[in-house]
Amino acid sequence: MTAVWEERIAEGARAMRSSAIRDLLKLTEQPDMISFAGGLPAPEMFPAEEISDYLERALAEEPVAALQYGPTEGHRPLRELLTVRMAVLGITVPTEQVLVTAGSQQALDLIGRLLIDPGAPVAVESPTYMGALQAWQTLRPHYLTLPIDDDGLQIDALEALLMRGERPRFLYVVSCFQNPTGVTLSAERRRALVELAVRYDLLIVEDDPYGELYYEGSRTQPLAAIDCAMHGSPRQVVYLSTFSKTLTPGLRVGWLSGPPEITTRLALLKQGFDLHTGSLAQIAATRACDDGLLERHVPRLREIYGERRNLMLHTLEELMPAGVRWTRPTGGMFVWLELPAGVNATQLLTKAITRRVAFVPGAPFFPNGGGESTMRLNFSHPSPERIQLGVQRLAAALADV
Amino acid sequence: MTAVWEERIAEGARAMRSSAIRDLLKLTEQPDMISFAGGLPAPEMFPAEEISDYLERALAEEPVAALQYGPTEGHRPLRELLTVRMAVLGITVPTEQVLVTAGSQQALDLIGRLLIDPGAPVAVESPTYMGALQAWQTLRPHYLTLPIDDDGLQIDALEALLMRGERPRFLYVVSCFQNPTGVTLSAERRRALVELAVRYDLLIVEDDPYGELYYEGSRTQPLAAIDCAMHGSPRQVVYLSTFSKTLTPGLRVGWLSGPPEITTRLALLKQGFDLHTGSLAQIAATRACDDGLLERHVPRLREIYGERRNLMLHTLEELMPAGVRWTRPTGGMFVWLELPAGVNATQLLTKAITRRVAFVPGAPFFPNGGGESTMRLNFSHPSPERIQLGVQRLAAALADV
Numbered sequence: 031m032t033a034v035w036e037e038r039i040a041e042g043a044r045a046m047r048s049s050a051i052r053d054l055l056k057l058t059e060q061p062d063m064i065s066f067a068g069g070l071p072a073p074e075m076f077p078a079e080e081i082s083d084y085l086e087r088a089l090a091e092e093p094v095a096a097l098q099y100g101p102t103e104g105h106r107p108l109r110e111l112l113t114v115r116m117a118v119l120g121i122t123v124p125t126e127q128v129l130v131t132a133g134s135q136q137a138l139d140l141i142g143r144l145l146i147d148p149g150a151p152v153a154v155e156s157p158t159y160m161g162a163l164q165a166w167q168t169l170r171p172h173y174l175t176l177p178i179d180d181d182g183l184q185i186d187a188l189e190a191l192l193m194r195g196e197r198p199r200f201l202y203v204v205s206c207f208q209n210p211t212g213v214t215l216s217a218e219r220r221r222a223l224v225e226l227a228v229r230y231d232l233l234i235v236e237d238d239p240y241g242e243l244y245y246e247g248s249r250t251q252p253l254a255a256i257d258c259a260m261h262g263s264p265r266q267v268v269y270l271s272t273f274s275k276t277l278t279p280g281l282r283v284g285w286l287s288g289p290p291e292i293t294t295r296l297a298l299l300k301q302g303f304d305l306h307t308g309s310l311a312q313i314a315a316t317r318a319c320d321d322g323l324l325e326r327h328v329p330r331l332r333e334i335y336g337e338r339r340n341l342m343l344h345t346l347e348e349l350m351p352a353g354v355r356w357t358r359p360t361g362g363m364f365v366w367l368e369l370p371a372g373v374n375a376t377q378l379l380t381k382a383i384t385r386r387v388a389f390v391p392g393a394p395f396f397p398n399g400g401g402e403s404t405m406r407l408n409f410s411h412p413s414p415e416r417i418q419l420g421v422q423r424l425a426a427a428l429a430d431v
Numbered sequence: 432m433t434a435v436w437e438e439r440i441a442e443g444a445r446a447m448r449s450s451a452i453r454d455l456l457k458l459t460e461q462p463d464m465i466s467f468a469g470g471l472p473a474p475e476m477f478p479a480e481e482i483s484d485y486l487e488r489a490l491a492e493e494p495v496a497a498l499q500y501g502p503t504e505g506h507r508p509l510r511e512l513l514t515v516r517m518a519v520l521g522i523t524v525p526t527e528q529v530l531v532t533a534g535s536q537q538a539l540d541l542i543g544r545l546l547i548d549p550g551a552p553v554a555v556e557s558p559t560y561m562g563a564l565q566a567w568q569t570l571r572p573h574y575l576t577l578p579i580d581d582d583g584l585q586i587d588a589l590e591a592l593l594m595r596g597e598r599p600r601f602l603y604v605v606s607c608f609q610n611p612t613g614v615t616l617s618a619e620r621r622r623a624l625v626e627l628a629v630r631y632d633l634l635i636v637e638d639d640p641y642g643e644l645y646y647e648g649s650r651t652q653p654l655a656a657i658d659c660a661m662h663g664s665p666r667q668v669v670y671l672s673t674f675s676k677t678l679t680p681g682l683r684v685g686w687l688s689g690p691p692e693i694t695t696r697l698a699l700l701k702q703g704f705d706l707h708t709g710s711l712a713q714i715a716a717t718r719a720c721d722d723g724l725l726e727r728h729v730p731r732l733r734e735i736y737g738e739r740r741n742l743m744l745h746t747l748e749e750l751m752p753a754g755v756r757w758t759r760p761t762g763g764m765f766v767w768l769e770l771p772a773g774v775n776a777t778q779l780l781t782k783a784i785t786r787r788v789a790f791v792p793g794a795p796f797f798p799n800g801g802g803e804s805t806m807r808l809n810f811s812h813p814s815p816e817r818i819q820l821g822v823q824r825l826a827a828a829l830a831d832v
Binding site for chain 1: 436439440441442443444447448469471472474477479480482483486487490491494495497498499500501533534536537540544545546547548551562565566567568569570600601634675679680681682683692696699700702703704705706707708709710711712715
C-alpha cells in the first residue's frame with residue numbers, strides 16, 4: 031500500500047506536515063521545563079467543584095438532555111443564555127442565529143469549509159492566530175496580509191487593499207488581546223473597520239476568546255456590537271467566542287453568531303462533521319451560566335492573570351537586553367517579543383530548551399512568511415515563581431546567541 | 432450583503448440544502464408521534480448514575496485531565512484501553528495508531544477530508560449510511576455504488592468494478608447490522624473482501640458502531656481483525672467505532688484505528704478542526720471501560736433491544752399487507768422495508784405523519800438515486816407498546832396509499 035499511498039491523499043491534504051516547531055515543543059513537556067509556549071489557562075483556577083456539582087445534578091434531573099443525541103445547533107437553553115450574554119455586550123442576535131461549536135476551533139473550520147475555495151482571497155492580520163491558519167491549511171486560500179501595530183489591525187492598509195479591487199471572502203480578526211501579539215483594536219479603528227465593511231460589503235469574522243480577560247479599564251465593545259447597533263442584528267460580522275478561557279477548555283464548548291445566511295449553512299455543515307457538540311459539556315456550560323458562575327469566576331481570573339502579566343512585564347523590563355521590544359497587553363494571555371534584527375527565534379528556542387524554558391517562535395503566525403525574530407510568551411499558565419525564573423533563563427539563553 | 436452572498440460560498444458548499452425529508456421529520460418531534468425515524472438508543476437504558484459517579488470522582492481526583500486542553504490523538508489512558516478492547520476482537524494495533532474522535536461522524540469527516548478530491552471515485556454500499564454521504568457532501572466524490580443482499584455487500588460486484596480498472600480512493604462499508612438495512616456481511620464474504628483488498632491494494636473504511644449489539648450468535652469478526660491476522664497490524668482497513676450505541680451518544684466519543692500513514696495524517700487534520708475531543712467526555716468513557724461497565728451494561732442492551740427487534744418483526748409479520756418485504760437483522764437498531772413497486776415511501780411518510788407515526792424513507796441512503804419504495808424503521812428507541820401501536824398505524828397508512 032505504501033507505494034501508492036500518496037496517490038490516495040486529497041490534493042489539499044498532501045502538503046500537510048507536522049511542523050518542526052511542534053516537534054521541538056514536544057520536548058517541553060518535561061516537568062522541569064518552564065513553558066511559556068502553550069495558550070493554556072491556569073489549571074489551579076478551574077472551577078472543578080462547581081462543574082462536578084452541575085454534572086451531578088444534571089445527570090439526576092435531566093439525564094436524557096445530558097446523554098442523548100442533541101440538536102446540531104446546540105442545547106436550546108444554552109443558546110438562549112448565550113443570546114442574553116451577547117445582548118449585554120450589544121450583540122443583539124436572535125437565538126436562531128446562535129450556533130454552539132466544539133470550541134472556537136471548530137467555528138474556524140466550519141467558516142473555512144463554507145467560504146474558502148483553493149486560491150480564494152482571505153484577509154488576515156499578520157501575524158495572526160496560528161490555529162486559524164491550521165484550520166484552513168487544506169483549503170489553501172490566498173492570504174492577503176494586513177500589518178498590525180499597538181492599536182491592532184491597520185485599517186488604512188485594509189482600505190487600500192479594498193480600494194485596489196481586492197474582494198476577500200472575509201477578513202479574520204482577533205479583535206481583543208490578539209493571539210499572538212496581545213494588542214487590541216482601538217475604539218476608533220473598530221468603528222472605522224465596521225464602516226469600511228459596510229461600504230465594501232466585507233464580511234468580518236471576529237474571533238473574541240479573550241475579551242472577558244481585561245486587566246485594565248473595562249470590556250471592549252466587539253465589532254459585532256457595532257454591526258448590530260447599525261443594523262439591528264448581525265449583518266457584516268460573524269462573532270466567535272468560547273468558554274475555553276473563562277470556564278475550562280476541556281469542555282470544548284464555543285459558539286458563534288452571525289447573519290442567518292451564514293449560521294443556517296454552518297449548521298448544515300456541522301451536522302455532517304460531528305452531528306452536534308457534546309451534550310454533557312453543553313449542560314455543564316448551561317448550568318454555569320445559569321448559576322452566575324462566570325460572574326464570580328472571571329473576576330478571579332482577571333486578578334490572577336493580571337498579576338502574572340504585571341510580573342512578566344516587570345521581569346522582562348528588568349532582564350531583557352537592549353534591542354528587545356515587547357507589547358504591553360491590557361488583557362488576554364500573551365506578550366509578543368521582537369528580538370534584535372538577525373536573532374532567529376527558532377534558533378533561540380533550541381538554546382532556551384537546553385536552559386529549560388520554552389516559548390513559541392513567531393514565524394508560524396505569519397501566513398506569508400517573515401517574523402523570524404519574533405516570539406510569543408504566555409503568562410496565564412505558569413506560576414509567578416516560574417514566570418520570574420523562566421524569564422531569567424530566557425535572558426541567559428539570549429546571552430548565548 | 433445578501434446580493435453577493437452566493438459569490439462568497441465555496442464551490443463545494445453551494446449545493447448544500449436542508450432536505451425535504453429532514454423538514455418533514457421535524458414534524459415528528461411532537462409527543463403523540465411514534466417515531467421509528469431516528470437512530471437513537473433507548474434513553475431509559477442510559478447508565479446515568481454510573482457516569483455521574485465517574486465524573487464526580489474524576490473531577491476530584493484528576494481535575495486537570497478532565498478540564499484542561501488535551502492531546503489531539505486523545506486521552507492516553509483511553510487510547511490504551513481501546514487498544515486492549517480492540518485486541519480482544521483481533522484488531523492488533525499499536526496505541527499510537529488509535530485516534531479518539533468526536534463520535535464516528537467526525538471520523539467520517541476526517542477520512543473524507545484526507546482522501547476525497549472533487550470527482551474522485553469512492554466505493555459505497557447502496558444503500559449506505561446517510562450520515563457518511565452528508566459528511567462528504569461538500570467534497571463531491573464520484574460514488575461507485577455496490578449492491579447488497581441479505582449477506583451484505585456483493586463482493587462479485589466489487590471485484591468486477593476493480594477488474595474493469597476502477598480505483599476507488601477507498602471502500603466504505605458498515606460491516607455489521609448495517610445502517611440502514613440491518614444486514615451483516617457474511618463470514619465468507621468478509622474473508623473474500625479483505626483478500627480482494629490485498630490483491631488490488633484497496634483501502635477499506637470499516638464503520639462498526641453496532642457490532643456489540645448482537646441478539647443471536649456471537650460477536651462478528653471485524654474486517655480489521657482479518658486484516659490484522661494477515662499482516663500483524665492494520666494495513667488495508669481503517670476501523671471506526673464509537674461509545675454512542677454502547678454507552679451514550681451525548682458523550683460524542685468515538686475512535687478509529689488504521690495504518691500509521693493514515694492515522695498520523697488524520698491527527699494533523701483533527702488538530703485544525705477541533706484541537707481535541709472533549710476531555711470530560713473522554714474521562715467518563717475511560718472510567719467506564721476501566722470499571723467494566725460495558726461488560727455489565729451491553730448485555731442488558733442486547734436483551735432489551737433483542738426483545739424490541741422480535742416484537743417489531745412479529746408485528747410486521749402480523750400486520751403488513753402482501754407485497755411488503757423486510758430484512759431480519761440479527762443485531763443493531765434497524766429493519767429495512769421494501770414496499771410494493773409503485774408505492775413511494777416519501778408519500779407514505781406524509782400519510783403516516785397524519786396517523787402519528789414516522790420513519791425515514793429509503794431514497795436518501797442511495798447516493799446515486801433509487802430506493803423510492805424503501806424505508807427504514809428503528810426499533811431500539813420506542814417502547815414495546817409504541818412499537819406495536821406504531822406498526823398498526825403504519826399498516827393503516829399503507830392501506831391509505
